[in-house]
Amino acid sequence: MKSIADEEPKKYQTHFSEYIRKNIAADDMEALYKKVYAAICAYPTMARSTKEPPKTHKNWIYLAVY
Template structure:
């Protein structure tokens, strides 16, 4: 993440725009994954989706 940010800033901004919006740096990724995995282990049941299933299927 750091090397692409230094070399190609436009490409970095387009690829990592969601991370930039949420103020997540490349150094924070490992801690973020550990936090997410700990949360999943604490509540391992799968949550039901609130989205409605599609009415027509795409072929």
């Protein structure tokens, strides 16, 4: 994260825009990962999604070009 910020600022802005928006710096990443890991270990069961499954499935036909 630090090296991209120094070498390619535009690429850094596009790739890490969410981190920039939330004011998370490269030095904060290790603490963030530890915090997330501790939260996952505290409640290891998978949370169920509140989204409904799709009612119809899309059928895609793939045509081979010869």
